[in-house]
Amino acid sequence: MASHLNIGLPQIHAHKGSKCVPPSNDFIIGTWHVTHSSLPLWKDKRNVNITYELLAPDSSGIAKIDDLVRYQAVGSDKIKSVHGVDTPSPDNQGAWDWRGKGWLMIASSHWECLGFGQADDNNQWIVTYFAKTLFTPAGIDIYSRRKEGLPPTLVEDILQALKGLHVDEITTLANNIFQIPQN
Incomplete structure (x- = not known):
């Protein structure tokens, strides 16, 4: 399976290697379950999912994406959300x-x-990299279309491909990936 992985570097590391051939908006649109992450903010969360919806192009012709994250704290039934807009x-x-x-x-x-x-x-999957912000460190997430996630062997192949980029930050993030409970 690893030979079929198309893993590339984020823009901040692109000068060191190849970037991922990006997916189409059609591939991204819909609901994804965040099944694995290196982001500490998900450590005590469960049922993390993100729904992307294509918005009509704005006056300059740019098609943005509505981005709705839903999650629950471990041990809580309350669903919380974070809503935003993604601009290419x-x-x-x-x-x-x-x-x-x-x-x-x-x-x-x-x-x-x-x-x-x-x-x-x-089952479709996507790996995302999040640059460091004022509030969060840089991180990597693995998404799956299905709540049950990906086969463990595929997750391991993805992690090995990330480490194979030979970029210290990406290797460190891949080494700190944890599973997010989905139930």
């Missing part, structure tokens, strides 16, 4: 700049696709 990064296909909505409009972040594909069982 200029001159960096496969990367977006997120801006929060409502009281979160002061928050922003940058994220990029590192790889994507389809498991043998037709």
